[in-house]
Amino acid sequence: MSLLVVGSVAFDAVETPFGKCEKMLGGSASHFSISASYFTDVRIVGVVGGDYSEAEQSVFDKHGVDTSDLERIPNGKTFRWFGRYDYDLNTAHTLDTQLNVFADFQPKLSQASKSARLVFLGNIQPDLQRGVREQVPNAELVALDTMNLWIDIARESLLQTIKGVDVVIINDAEARQLTEVPNLIKAARTILSWGPKALIVKRGEYGAALFTKDSYFAIPAYPLESVFDPTGAGDTFAGGFMGYLSSQEKLDEAAMRRAMIFGSVMASFNVEEFGTARVEKLTPAEINERFRAFKQMTNFEEIPFQKA
Amino acid sequence: MSLLVVGSVAFDAVETPFGKCEKMLGGSASHFSISASYFTDVRIVGVVGGDYSEAEQSVFDKHGVDTSDLERIPNGKTFRWFGRYDYDLNTAHTLDTQLNVFADFQPKLSQASKSARLVFLGNIQPDLQRGVREQVPNAELVALDTMNLWIDIARESLLQTIKGVDVVIINDAEARQLTEVPNLIKAARTILSWGPKALIVKRGEYGAALFTKDSYFAIPAYPLESVFDPTGAGDTFAGGFMGYLSSQEKLDEAAMRRAMIFGSVMASFNVEEFGTARVEKLTPAEINERFRAFKQMTNFEEIPFQKA
Numbered sequence: 001m002s003l004l005v006v007g008s009v010a011f012d013a014v015e016t017p018f019g020k021c022e023k024m025l026g027g028s029a030s031h032f033s034i035s036a037s038y039f040t041d042v043r044i045v046g047v048v049g050g051d052y053s054e055a056e057q058s059v060f061d062k063h064g065v066d067t068s069d070l071e072r073i074p075n076g077k078t079f080r081w082f083g084r085y086d087y088d089l090n091t092a093h094t095l096d097t098q099l100n101v102f103a104d105f106q107p108k109l110s111q112a113s114k115s116a117r118l119v120f121l122g123n124i125q126p127d128l129q130r131g132v133r134e135q136v137p138n139a140e141l142v143a144l145d146t147m148n149l150w151i152d153i154a155r156e157s158l159l160q161t162i163k164g165v166d167v168v169i170i171n172d173a174e175a176r177q178l179t180e181v182p183n184l185i186k187a188a189r190t191i192l193s194w195g196p197k198a199l200i201v202k203r204g205e206y207g208a209a210l211f212t213k214d215s216y217f218a219i220p221a222y223p224l225e226s227v228f229d230p231t232g233a234g235d236t237f238a239g240g241f242m243g244y245l246s247s248q249e250k251l252d253e254a255a256m257r258r259a260m261i262f263g264s265v266m267a268s269f270n271v272e273e274f275g276t277a278r279v280e281k282l283t284p285a286e287i288n289e290r291f292r293a294f295k296q297m298t299n300f301e302e303i304p305f306q307k308a
Numbered sequence: 309m310s311l312l313v314v315g316s317v318a319f320d321a322v323e324t325p326f327g328k329c330e331k332m333l334g335g336s337a338s339h340f341s342i343s344a345s346y347f348t349d350v351r352i353v354g355v356v357g358g359d360y361s362e363a364e365q366s367v368f369d370k371h372g373v374d375t376s377d378l379e380r381i382p383n384g385k386t387f388r389w390f391g392r393y394d395y396d397l398n399t400a401h402t403l404d405t406q407l408n409v410f411a412d413f414q415p416k417l418s419q420a421s422k423s424a425r426l427v428f429l430g431n432i433q434p435d436l437q438r439g440v441r442e443q444v445p446n447a448e449l450v451a452l453d454t455m456n457l458w459i460d461i462a463r464e465s466l467l468q469t470i471k472g473v474d475v476v477i478i479n480d481a482e483a484r485q486l487t488e489v490p491n492l493i494k495a496a497r498t499i500l501s502w503g504p505k506a507l508i509v510k511r512g513e514y515g516a517a518l519f520t521k522d523s524y525f526a527i528p529a530y531p532l533e534s535v536f537d538p539t540g541a542g543d544t545f546a547g548g549f550m551g552y553l554s555s556q557e558k559l560d561e562a563a564m565r566r567a568m569i570f571g572s573v574m575a576s577f578n579v580e581e582f583g584t585a586r587v588e589k590l591t592p593a594e595i596n597e598r599f600r601a602f603k604q605m606t607n608f609e610e611i612p613f614q615k616a
Contacts, residue, residue, distance in 0.1 A: 038613075038615065039613060039615060040615070087490060088490070182395060182396070183532075183533060183534065183535075184513070185531045185532060185533045186533050186534075189533070203514065205492070206511065206514040206515075207514075207526070207528070209528065215604075215605075216531050216605045217605055217606070217608070218515070218528030218531075218605055218606065219528075219606070220515070220517065220526030220527075220528075223493045223524050223526075224491075224493060225491060225493045225494050225497070226491065226494075227491075244613060247613060247615065254608070254609060257607075257608040257609075258608055258609060258611060260608075261608060262613065284613070284614070284615065287613065288612040288613065291610075291612060291613070292610065292612070295608075295610045296523075297523075297524045297525055297526055298525070298526065298527070298606050299565075300525070300562070300565040300566055300568075300569060300603075301562060301565075301566060302599075302600065302603045303566060304596040304599060304600070305346075305347060305552060305555060305570065305592070305595065305596065305599070306592070307346065307347060307348070307555065307592065
């Protein structure tokens with residue numbers, strides 16, 4: 001009953017209108033696994049350099065994240081991302097990216113990783129994603145994330161990879177760019193026609209939507225009066241979504257809907273502080289309380305009208 | 309148990325990427341009243357010119373809309389709006405506006421209009437809205453719509469008017485512009501602090517949200533694969549919202565939530581054809597079917613998680 005994530009473990013430097021952090025634990029696999037750890041056992045496949053220290057490792061250890069497949073290259077440096085957000089916190093401006101050890105990353109899966117029940121292919125080169133997907137033929141559910149960069153420079157490989165997964169998790173701009181269809185509902189139908197059973201479209205402050213061949217589910221975002229640092233919100237969402245699913249016996253539509261809520265709950269906490277700071281110190285009670293808040297803010301009675 | 313709307317009755321000329329219509333019934337009061345007529349008895353206060361004919365009148369008659377307070381100026385011309393939408397159907401480009409008889413519009417309320425239980429102040433000059441509001445002191449609920457033009461050129465008057473109403477219905481860009489607060493949740497709190505009991509924020513393809521002092525309710529838009537003509541969607545929403553409320557005895561939070569859904573249902577029909585064409589020929593069964601679809605697409609089970 002375990003969950004595997006393949007992705008980056010990084011050091012981020014982030015500037016927002018509210019503050020600045022020069023070096024903190026980041027990367028898709030970090031945000032994903034810490035978020036998922038509240039719901040299930042999670043393992044990371046990734047790579048770090050000699051600058052990865054006990055301080056970072058202790059965060060994973062504290063959350064029971066299995067890092068046996070996190071490769072260490074003592075002579076190399078960990079992936080670094082430098083970003084800035086202006087008052088429009090929806091858009092990240094990349095100031096610098098230093099791939100370092102990540103440039104030659106070749107995911108290596110141990111036997112334990114290969115037998116994971118659920119797998120999340122974080123936002124890495126689509127050939128690598130496909131390579132991992134082929135090593136987990138018995139996984140019950142495989143999901144992937146991607147980004148505009150891969151749509152631009154590795155489109156064919158990405159389409160190939162999408163064909164082989166069960167769930168695609170992207171944002172609305174990416175869905176439009178990937179399909180070249182401006183209407184989101186049509187774009188979603190197009191992506192589903194390529195093979196995946198489900199598509200999740202993240203819409204930032206507007207929430208998220210889940211599309212399957214014959215259903216549509218849409219939820220708002222948790223209403224936050226201030227967003228401090230949105231870095232990693234998407235991976236934190238995916239971690240909550242996949243982590244919750246991993247805790248469930250049946251991966252049916254009803255479970256996916258609840259997983260959408262837990263994903264949104266985790267993402268809403270993520271943006272309240274720098275990096276993984278807020279999600280690191282959550283309690284199950286806080287998570288469930290915000291889950292209930294989602295029910296409160298979306299519920300209405302189903303009473304048809306009748307004109308008097 | 310009646311509903312009053314004050315607003316424009318107009319002739320619209322609209323170009324979209326899908327077609328062109330040179331002259332059709334439009335204006336806030338038209339879209340609002342036809343939409344509301346499915347739920348309640350509705351009356352219009354407005355003004356038209358000599359070019360307003362039996363063809364237009366028969367639309368209102370067919371829907372039982374009371375036009376006794378629709379002033380006719382035989383020597384004048386009806387308000388005309390010329391607009392264009394590009395492939396981004398979210399933004400209307402105004403090509404020309406001819407106010408005509410609307411330029412000197414002074415709303416005149418008969419005794420029957422003054423005793424309406426619910427009142428909707430369509431998007432007209434805020435001084436006029438306030439003048440109407442003062443003539444319906446016993447109305448149980450008064451709502452208003454406005455637009456960027458009035459925020460730009462009549463801000464103080466608009467703020468004054470907002471203080472005196474129960475519900476404000478605007479879009480998200482207007483909420484931000486009105487308050488000069490970029491975060492929508494904070495902007496909403498600001499508007500509520502001025503006096504209204506409720507604020508409805510329309511978010512186009514992302515749905516709508518209802519804010520009160522101590523609650524938040526958010527719904528997606530109905531997922532449409534094609535939008536044909538968005539003209540009047542906002543007023544059609546308001547018509548469904550106010551029309552449904554008018555059919556209810558208790559105007560409480562639960563009724564407002566259902567009214568949000570009926571408003572969204574009506575707006576989703578509105579955009580499927582030019583002008584009022586689609587909404588004119590609806591059946592109660594179609595409306596209730598789409599209402600049920602909203603329940604389907606927002607429902608999830610409230611089961612807290614517990615890590616195994």
